[in-house]
Amino acid sequence: MIDIIVPLEQEGAKVVVRTWLKKIGDRVAEHDPVVELETDKVAQEVSAPANGVLTEILLDTDAEAAPGAILGRLEPAGPAASPAEAAKEEHRHQNTTPAPQDVSLSPAVRQALREHHIDPASIVGTGRGGRITREDVDRAVHLRQGYGGEVADSPSRRPPVSASFAGAHVIPHDRMRRTIAENMLNSVATAPHVTAVFEADLSAITSHRRSHKQEFEKANVSLTLTTYFVAGAVAAMRAVPEINSRWYDDRLEIFDDINIGIATALGDKGLIVPVIHEAQKLSLREIAAKLADLTARARSNSLTTADVRGGTFTISNHGVSGSLFAAPIIIPQPQSAILGIGKLEKRVVVREVESVDTIQIRPMAYVSLTIDHRVVDAHQTNAWLSKFVETLENWPPD
Numbered sequence: 001m002i003d004i005i006v007p008l009e010q011e012g013a014k015v016v017v018r019t020w021l022k023k024i025g026d027r028v029a030e031h032d033p034v035v036e037l038e039t040d041k042v043a044q045e046v047s048a049p050a051n052g053v054l055t056e057i058l059l060d061t062d063a064e065a066a067p068g069a070i071l072g073r074l075e076p077a078g079p080a081a082s083p084a085e086a087a088k089e090e091h092r093h094q095n096t097t098p099a100p101q102d103v104s105l106s107p108a109v110r111q112a113l114r115e116h117h118i119d120p121a122s123i124v125g126t127g128r129g130g131r132i133t134r135e136d137v138d139r140a141v142h143l144r145q146g147y148g149g150e151v152a153d154s155p156s157r158r159p160p161v162s163a164s165f166a167g168a169h170v171i172p173h174d175r176m177r178r179t180i181a182e183n184m185l186n187s188v189a190t191a192p193h194v195t196a197v198f199e200a201d202l203s204a205i206t207s208h209r210r211s212h213k214q215e216f217e218k219a220n221v222s223l224t225l226t227t228y229f230v231a232g233a234v235a236a237m238r239a240v241p242e243i244n245s246r247w248y249d250d251r252l253e254i255f256d257d258i259n260i261g262i263a264t265a266l267g268d269k270g271l272i273v274p275v276i277h278e279a280q281k282l283s284l285r286e287i288a289a290k291l292a293d294l295t296a297r298a299r300s301n302s303l304t305t306a307d308v309r310g311g312t313f314t315i316s317n318h319g320v321s322g323s324l325f326a327a328p329i330i331i332p333q334p335q336s337a338i339l340g341i342g343k344l345e346k347r348v349v350v351r352e353v354e355s356v357d358t359i360q361i362r363p364m365a366y367v368s369l370t371i372d373h374r375v376v377d378a379h380q381t382n383a384w385l386s387k388f389v390e391t392l393e394n395w396p397p398d
Contacts, residue, residue, distance in 0.1 A: 261311035319343035
């Protein structure tokens with residue numbers, strides 16, 4: 001027998017079986033996707049390690065699976081049939097046997113559908129390729145309960161109506177929302193959060209962007225303001241490296257590589273934080289290219305585990321959705337700090353010109369640094385923000 005295992009590179013992340021793409025008895029070819037997993041950050045497919053027949057499913061839908069755990073087993077077999085042979089075999093079965101159940105449904109999903117008397121055709125699947133997941137079934141059940149009970153052959157089979165206010169409806173939490181809640185609560189319970197706020201004049205970087213935007217576009221690279229924020233964070237980290245660290249009870253580990261996560265909103269589904277690794281080695285154009293690639297793949301649900309691993313610092317550009325300021329922005333554990341960028345807004349400011357105070361209109365934004373107060377104090381926090389703002393306001397740097 002050949003084991004199908006959870007990839008070891010999960011590094012202890014919580015892994016849940018999302019759905020089986022094959023059922024017991026299915027013949028699979030080496031590298032065919034057989035099961036889909038979901039970590040607290042991304043979904044990924046596990047492929048067959050060899051040609052064979054799926055004979056055992058040891059961890060079914062919604063089961064937690066540690067790195068290296070056995071998901072199921074294959075019985076070795078020769079190469080899978082060609083598409084033409086497979087079609088011929090399917091035609092033979094259609095003429096000699098009753099139509100099988102929908103093979104895209106995992107055993108757990110089929111059981112839930114039977115228990116709640118739900119027609120799978122009435123559910124829009126949110127899994128990869130439109131597959132129906134256990135969460136889709138749970139959502140359908142909750143929605144029917146919220147509207148007064150589920151459709152069934154007998155009123156006695158209807159579940160009790162959830163207690164709620166008139167006019168309310170129920171939206172069950174999906175796995176990503178539950179995981180975000182757990183992580184946020186854990187961070188607040190673990191680290192004492194303190195936030196410092198500065199104001200940044202973005203005149204220099206907006207001017208630089210206007211002058212170089214077309215040049216970047218010719219190289220198929222989008223030059224966004226977030227690109228400058230990443231570069232500014234790198235400069236500030238060089239001045240105050242303690243911010244790029246991890247707290248242990250007996251020591252502080254300061255990282256040489258500056259791996260910056262960019263919080264990326266996924267609409268109602270929450271957010272994900274892809275990571276720009278070794279940002280200290282990248283030029284502005286390279287940062288822009290990495291940023292565009294990661295953001296696009298985050299929103300198309302095509303990030304890999306490696307894309308969201310190893311972050312040492314995070315930027316939350318919450319201003320893109322309109323907020324001027326947010327505090328505290330919760331620190332992703334086990335990092336030591338997170339940078340918040342508020343909405344760019346033209347404001348009236350006082351600037352001294354040749355020893356005379358003048359009133360000017362400038363593109364301004366509030367920037368905040370929320371820190372783990374176990375790691376650093378006000379001195380390092382303010383020094384980091386001072387360097388960050390100085391870098392942006394005097395762009396390009398020397």
